[in-house]
Amino acid sequence: MPKNLALFLGQALRNPTHVGAIAPSGLILGRLMARDLGPHSKLVVEIGPGTGSLTRAIIEAGVPQENLVLVELNEAFCKTLAKRYPRANIIHGGAQELGKHGIKGAETVVSGLPFLNFPSGLQHEILSAVFDALEPGRELVQFTYGRKPPISPQVMQNLELTWHLRGRVWANFPPASVYEFRRGG
Template sequence: MPHRSQKAGGRVNLVDNARFIRQWIENPRLIGAVSPSGRALAKTMAGFVEPKQDGHIVELGPGTGPVTQALLARGIAPERLVLVEFETRFCHLLAERFPGVNIVQGDAYGLKATLDGKLPGKVATVVSSLPLLNRPERDRVELLNQAFELMGDDGLFIQFTYGLTKSPMPMHAHGVKGAYVGKGSPPIVLNIPPARVWRYRKAGHAGKPRA
């Protein structure tokens, strides 16, 4: 017989799925998925974050918070998390679920302007669940460049994608070619649909993304 906490967790997942479906129907280009990231995917993304590294962790597009929860379980203190979320309803939900985290409502693709005057300190890592493949290359390139302007040369940008064959960041586009190195994880088949996690670093800084 399932434990009470498992039943409660199942109900939460169903409610979160319903929220995602509603938002996806209203704006499929913005949401990009009909359900939140699965536990295996969220854990994989959080696993590439170094808890002992100085600086804040900026999460883009947290939605209902599965990756946020995994980052907290990884040992990241709530006050080190800065969540950038566009949807008002998700912002309210995140504030209820994760007291102590920093929530900024705004457009992640205009990251520097959105975070202007709202960053509590240095940024070490950016963790993104944005649906990059829904956006043109120029938007993705600009996002990556803005993220590294905030993080500095030793920063790490983490992104998941449902595309299993190539980087969601256009690594050979104008403004990116030769500037960054990227590495994808093995397919996460426990996620529905299967996904991969990509890590990007500045070329020549802090080595290549670790496996």
């Protein structure tokens, strides 16, 4: 079994709520998540990168590692990310702490967080931090295995978030949907 897959599975068994998946995302899903990114992207933040599957697609899209901030709660995943992407900025911590780390003016936040597993208080905390870190009008790109947006309707209303379905990826295991969220109209 490839090393990253074994690490992912081991951590998923230890921390099922936080990891929230049985396998890392596939490249086709990563490419849809990274669709609008490229060498022009000045600051991209990825929250919940895990072993770096979506990160790979972001870098393949042309985003320089130096312009990428990876925010990951799991220490073992952070060590793997540091080996795979030595020039990226890696923060070992929660996405709810983006402000504490002074992250501002992000063009896009890419998220693999399992929001469906999170209580609405934590969803609210993380999304407030995400939209404070984003440039006004810019989007959070989020995937989910569910058939609906993974954020509670109450949290979306409180934070004035709107959503748009970017697409579905049947070729992923499990199949996934990609949503864009924005604050305001």
